[in-house]
Amino acid sequence: FELSARISKWFKVWIAFTIMEIFLSGGVPLLWLIQGSSKTYFDFGIGSLHGLLNALLLSLSLVSFYLYKLTGAYKNLSIPIFVVFWGVVVISRNLIIVNTLQIIILNLVFSRVSIKRICSVIVLSFLIIIAFGIIGDMRSGKDEFIKLAVVSDNYPLSLPSGFLWIYMYITTPF
Numbered sequence: 001f002e003l004s005a006r007i008s009k010w011f012k013v014w015i016a017f018t019i020m021e022i023f024l025s026g027g028v029p030l031l032w033l034i035q036g037s038s039k040t041y042f043d044f045g046i047g048s049l050h051g052l053l054n055a056l057l058l059s060l061s062l063v064s065f066y067l068y069k070l071t072g073a074y075k076n077l078s079i080p081i082f083v084v085f086w087g088v089v090v091i092s093r094n095l096i097i098v099n100t101l102q103i104i105i106l107n108l109v110f111s112r113v114s115i116k117r118i119c120s121v122i123v124l125s126f127l128i129i130i131a132f133g134i135i136g137d138m139r140s141g142k143d144e145f146i147k148l149a150v151v152s153d154n155y156p157l158s159l160p161s162g163f164l165w166i167y168m169y170i171t172t173p174f
Helices: 002-025 029-035 047-071 074-089 093-110 115-140 142-149 161-171
Strands: none
């Protein structure tokens, strides 16, 4: 496919600029977190360029997944899977969530809706919420987040923090 060649070309562009961002930022957020550095994910990247690179990577992921659905070739899943890995490396729940949602939506467009598929989406959603919480806890610290969220005394603290993160993301704009 000509489309595969274009994806490859643009992914190489993404890699080149991302290497520049890593160099100029002095590393990546996951490494900083492991090292106990004072740097955070806010210190990574070059302003607007970083947002553009995220958009490019998410677009490449979506088109790659589309090719996978058309051809069945597993090699086309490499970028969508890489985006999840990269989201962890740069401590970006946004990349992981947007990538996952766009793939779920595209998958639903290509697939018949069945009870099995609905159950799969529900299970995947719970796994995403749990991962969302784990990454959020890595970024902010669970205890600090719970203090910031000002949860009521009857909130079950044994519940994975991803549920509280999702609740806060949904309600704070209101």
